[in-house]
Amino acid sequence: MLFSYNWLKEYISGKLPQPKKLAEILTMHSFEVTELKRISGDRVFNIDILPNRPDCLSCIGLAREISALLGRKLGETRAPKTEKLTVGKGSLDPVKIKIINHTLVPRYSAILLEGIEIKDSPRWLRSKLEKVGVRSVNNIVDITNFVMLETGQPLHAFDYDKIKGAKITLRMAREREFLITLDGIRRPLREGVLVIEDKERLIDLAGVMGGRSSEIDSKTKNVFLQAGNFERQNIARTVKKMGFGTQASNIYSQGVDPAMTAAGLERAHFLIKDLAGGKIVQLVDIYPKKVLPKRIRLDEGRIENLLGVKIPQKNAVSILKNLGFKQEKPLVLVPAFRQDINLEEDLVEEVGRIYGYQNIPAALPVAALSSPKRNLDIFWRDFVKAVLKESGFAEVYNYSFIPEKEAKIFGKSIELENPISQDYKYLRPSLLPGLISNISQNKKYFTDIKIFELGKVFKKQNGFEEKNMLSGLILGEAFYELKGIVDLLLSKLGISGVWYDSYQQTPQESKIEIWHKEKSAEIKVDGEEIGFLGEISPSLLKEFKIEGKVTALDIDFEKLSKLSSEEHEYEPISRFPSAIRDLAVLVPPETKVADVLNAIETAGGKLVRDVDLFDIYEGEEVGEGQKNFAFHIIYQSEDHTLNSAEVEAVHNKIIQAIEKNIQWQVRK
Amino acid sequence: MELKTIKNKAQKEIEKAGDLKSLDQVFKNYLGKKGKLTLVLKSLAGLSKQKRAKTGQKANEIKKFLMAKFDQKAQHLKRLAEEAQGRERAIDVTRPGKKPQFGHLHPLTQVQKRAEGIFQNMGFSVVEGPEIEDEWHNFDALNIPKDHPARDALSLGKTFYLKEGGLMRTHTSSVQIRYFEKNNPPFRIIVPGRIFRNEATDAKHEFNFYQLEGLFVDKAVSVANLKAVIQEFLHRFFEKSIEIRIRPSYFPFTEPSFEIDMRWGENWMEIMGAGMVHPNVFINAGLNPGDWQGFAFGVGLDRLAMLKYKINDIRLFYSGDLRFLAQF
Numbered sequence: 003m004l005f006s007y008n009w010l011k012e013y014i015s016g017k018l019p020q021p022k023k024l025a026e027i028l029t030m031h032s033f034e035v036t037e038l039k040r041i042s043g044d045r046v047f048n049i050d051i052l053p054n055r056p057d058c059l060s061c062i063g064l065a066r067e068i069s070a071l072l073g074r075k076l077g078e079t080r081a082p083k084t085e086k087l088t089v090g091k092g093s094l095d096p097v098k099i100k101i102i103n104h105t106l107v108p109r110y111s112a113i114l115l116e117g118i119e120i121k122d123s124p125r126w127l128r129s130k131l132e133k134v135g136v137r138s139v140n141n142i143v144d145i146t147n148f149v150m151l152e153t154g155q156p157l158h159a160f161d162y163d164k165i166k167g168a169k170i171t172l173r174m175a176r177e178r179e180f181l182i183t184l185d186g187i188r189r190p191l192r193e194g195v196l197v198i199e200d201k202e203r204l205i206d207l208a209g210v211m212g213g214r215s216s217e218i219d220s221k222t223k224n225v226f227l228q229a230g231n232f233e234r235q236n237i238a239r240t241v242k243k244m245g246f247g248t249q250a251s252n253i254y255s256q257g258v259d260p261a262m263t264a265a266g267l268e269r270a271h272f273l274i275k276d277l278a279g280g281k282i283v284q285l286v287d288i289y290p291k292k293v294l295p296k297r298i299r300l301d302e303g304r305i306e307n308l309l310g311v312k313i314p315q316k317n318a319v320s321i322l323k324n325l326g327f328k329q330e331k332p333l334v335l336v337p338a339f340r341q342d343i344n345l346e347e348d349l350v351e352e353v354g355r356i357y358g359y360q361n362i363p364a365a366l367p368v369a370a371l372s373s374p375k376r377n378l379d380i381f382w383r384d385f386v387k388a389v390l391k392e393s394g395f396a397e398v399y400n401y402s403f404i405p406e407k408e409a410k411i412f413g414k415s416i417e418l419e420n421p422i423s424q425d426y427k428y429l430r431p432s433l434l435p436g437l438i439s440n441i442s443q444n445k446k447y448f449t450d451i452k453i454f455e456l457g458k459v460f461k462k463q464n465g466f467e468e469k470n471m472l473s474g475l476i477l478g479e480a481f482y483e484l485k486g487i488v489d490l491l492l493s494k495l496g497i498s499g500v501w502y503d504s505y506q507q508t509p510q511e512s513k514i515e516i517w518h519k520e521k522s523a524e525i526k527v528d529g530e531e532i533g534f535l536g537e538i539s540p541s542l543l544k545e546f547k548i549e550g551k552v553t554a555l556d557i558d559f560e561k562l563s564k565l566s567s568e569e570h571e572y573e574p575i576s577r578f579p580s581a582i583r584d585l586a587v588l589v590p591p592e593t594k595v596a597d598v599l600n601a602i603e604t605a606g607g608k609l610v611r612d613v614d615l616f617d618i619y620e621g622e623e624v625g626e627g628q629k630n631f632a633f634h635i636i637y638q639s640e641d642h643t644l645n646s647a648e649v650e651a652v653h654n655k656i657i658q659a660i661e662k663n664i665q666w667q668v669r670k
Numbered sequence: 671m672e673l674k675t676i677k678n679k680a681q682k683e684i685e686k687a688g689d690l691k692s693l694d695q696v697f698k699n700y701l702g703k704k705g706k707l708t709l710v711l712k713s714l715a716g717l718s719k720q721k722r723a724k725t726g727q728k729a730n731e732i733k734k735f736l737m738a739k740f741d742q743k744a745q746h747l748k749r750l751a752e753e754a755q756g757r758e759r760a761i762d763v764t765r766p767g768k769k770p771q772f773g774h775l776h777p778l779t780q781v782q783k784r785a786e787g788i789f790q791n792m793g794f795s796v797v798e799g800p801e802i803e804d805e806w807h808n809f810d811a812l813n814i815p816k817d818h819p820a821r822d823a824l825s826l827g828k829t830f831y832l833k834e835g836g837l838m839r840t841h842t843s844s845v846q847i848r849y850f851e852k853n854n855p856p857f858r859i860i861v862p863g864r865i866f867r868n869e870a871t872d873a874k875h876e877f878n879f880y881q882l883e884g885l886f887v888d889k890a891v892s893v894a895n896l897k898a899v900i901q902e903f904l905h906r907f908f909e910k911s912i913e914i915r916i917r918p919s920y921f922p923f924t925e926p927s928f929e930i931d932m933r934w935g936e937n938w939m940e941i942m943g944a945g946m947v948h949p950n951v952f953i954n955a956g957l958n959p960g961d962w963q964g965f966a967f968g969v970g971l972d973r974l975a976m977l978k979y980k981i982n983d984i985r986l987f988y989s990g991d992l993r994f995l996a997q998f
């Protein structure tokens with residue numbers, strides 16, 4: 003909110019610090035001053051009044067705060083001139099007022115003024131308003147704005163002669179009603195917003211903006227001036243429902259002291275009498291349930307206990323007194339304008355901030371020397387990230403939201419009610435779309451791309467499922483490279499029982515498949531699927547406009563971290579030498595390495611320490627419809643040196659086992 | 671020639687040999703097929719049994735001795751030759767080294783880990799919670815009333831809602847109550863994680879970003895303690911002493927509430943929101959506010975990373991741009 007330095011000065015007795023100094027004092031003890039501007043011989047502050055301090059949304063309110071900050075007594079704030087509301091005789095019919103729901107209108111005060119004259123405001127008034135960004139309209143409207151800015155009580159002036167039947171009702175709007183507001187906009191009303199109706203039509207959106215049909219114009223003679231107190235939450239809801247607000251609705255939705263309606267009218271009356279003439283012929287004040295002042299218990303020890311510094315009691319007492327609190331030991335009487343003060347802690351805050359948080363010395367806490375609990379999720383996450391980093395991958399973070407088109411491909415996506423744009427309409431059900439987009443952006447600059455992300459994905463699945471996934475991409479045809487990385491990762495995580503199955507498309511999948519049917523695998527650990535590995539299908543890459551190939555891994559991180567184990571046992575190094583024999587096997591092209599490996603390991607038994615596939619050959623030398631696997635088989639015993647006869651015996655056993663399959667042939 | 675003379679002469683010649691070629695010549699002269707010592711050994715056959723044994727033994731000893739000398743000298747000459755060669759073809763030390771293929775951790779991962787480490791050293795446990803939240807944990811339990819302007823003022827009102835109910839958490843403070851539900855104070859926790867705000871993006875704003883929430887609950891935790899812990903954290907994080915200032919603010923879930931600024935060059939930079947846990951939060955957590963007190967704070971990890979690495983646009987973190995990521 004904007005405040006003029008000169009205007010504030012009118013209410014503060016004694017010297018006011020220089021604008022810059024004042025801004026610093028306010029920032030450190032009350033509210034942040036975000037801007038300080040020089041405007042026609044004055045300084046204008048832009049101040050972020052905190053949302054719990056509506057009492058400072060006015061010049062007088064802020065002046066009161068500043069006085070306390072300067073250590074001056076509350077009584078030293080200068081009050082503006084007012085005029086008592088005395089009702090005289092007039093010719094107008096009084097306005098009949100009906101309030102349907104008193105909880106929404108805790109207090110309703112108004113005066114009916116007869117015989118006023120509408121004209122331009124004097125210069126001093128126009129200039130004051132303009133400095134803080136309010137446009138001058140005419141004397142009556144300007145006075146309502148001025149009083150609101152000065153006292154914090156919003157006022158609204160109706161042209162009495164436009165109130166049909168001299169009767170108003172304050173009620174909730176119904177569905178399909180509308181109102182043309184002062185700004186000329188036809189606004190459909192939402193159910194439950196508070197409106198004012200005369201005998202025939204709606205004339206006001208209460209607490210927010212008046213209606214055009216009852217506005218003051220140059221011919222206005224009689225004014226019905228309203229000072230309402232409207233229930234805070236309802237106005238806040240109205241602003242939200244209607245999608246617009248005003249300075250008045252901003253003040254109302256933070257809460258106004260009901261005592262202010264009379265003060266606002268008295269001040270307005272003083273100004274109107276001077277600038278527009280007229281006399282009061284009706285006074286309205288409907289205030290069925292008086293708000294009683296609050297009393298809160300304050301233990302002296304509590305201040306030190308919470309702030310961690312001993313503030314002399316004398317200081318604390320005078321701080322509270324300057325702010326308008328009264329001591330009734332052990333209670334404290336809260337001034338009516340401080341509706342935000344409800345608890346002892348609120349009082350501690352008042353004392354603390356005026357005393358100055360900078361005066362609280364830092365002190366390390368005294369607490370039991372307990373070591374933090376270990377978070378295994380985070381441990382494994384960091385661990386996995388480190389392995390991938392060491393394997394040459396760059397980590398990316400993508401948005402959690404994706405466009406509809408991508409969401410449809412991956413399925414089971416959760417939709418946002420209020421997306422920021424169409425591009426971010428769904429929660430990502432997979433990390434892959436983000437990563438694939440990264441590839442297409444980076445392709446311009448890099449040929450060698452290896453990226454991964456570890457983050458949350460979201461799916462509709464018996465409610466919402468939220469889990470961490472680990473996904474990675476390599477640009478190009480890199481199934482075996484990525485498989486090697488998965489193997490390395492799993493072995494580093496202490497996971498065994500790993501198996502790769504050819505990918506089986508599940509029937510629920512969408513039209514565009516994600517994985518290349520022939521070039522992808524399911525990763526299983528002890529029979530449970532933990533993720534997928536393989537090339538991204540050409541049709542999906544087309545959707546992302548990527549030419550070439552992309553290989554991906556997509557692992558359920560929650561499963562992975564559950565399977566992971568830090569237990570690691572040293573395997574004794576055999577003292578006895580090993581013997582290596584090579585084995586070349588001719589097999590049909592569809593034969594899988596694992597089948598041959600399996601046969602070797604089963605037949606070889608304990609003496610086969612390791613089998614290493616070192617070559618796969620397909621081509622002229624082996625003829626059409628065949629391929630050749632070449633293995634190093636390493637024989638070793640834990641308890642003796644193998645002699646060649648022993649090695650030969652096992653090796654022959656393996657050869658025999660392989661040749662049992664008539665399609666396989668050992669090349670000798 | 672006497673065996674002893676052969677030995678002495680050979681030894682001298684070995685010592686004199688300046689390169690491998692001349693050493694080879696010396697070897698041939700003494701131990702080659704027609705070498706002097708070889709001839710002696712060959713002539714043994716013609717001697718008497720007694721003499722043969724005596725001379726044979728001596729000749730073999732000399733042979734062994736000389737062989738060792740040859741070996742020693744050869745090694746020495748080889749090393750010299752190698753060194754000489756090295757001097758001849760000096761390597762170009764300015765040529766770029768061969769880069770090993772190395773990956774990169776995201777700067778936010780690094781910053782988060784760093785922050786976690788500092789707080790863990792101060793006894794804080796790291797805790798996490800869900801990104802999809804309900805109104806209770808994100809708002810109500812934290813004393814943030816519906817239709818309160820604070821929701822908008824704190825940009826907590828800028829919430830992403832889900833079509834079928836639920837919302838994306840607007841702060842990791844939502845984990846406070848979740849932790850209270852399962853743990854009894856005293857405790858010290860930090861909660862890092864991704865949060866969401868429905869705001870237009872620019873160089874300073876993103877609609878998803880990272881926050882680290884801290885919560886310290888004990889019998890007598892005070893503002894003075896908060897000040898010390900934050901100072902310690904910033905000091906260790908930036909590895910220099912950082913001046914901070916605390917000024918009033920408003921959060922529904924803390925009372926008193928603060929904004930913490932740190933001195934950054936000439937300016938004060940807003941770095942985190944903080945405060946003393948509001949009694950209503952204790953009540954909502956099923957605790958007696960008279961029994962406990964504590965402080966809470968929330969710091970933006972993106973902001974810390976931007977300051978640390980002098981990054982001027984928050985959107986870079988979520989761009990997936992390797993030209994950016996490969997710098998970390």
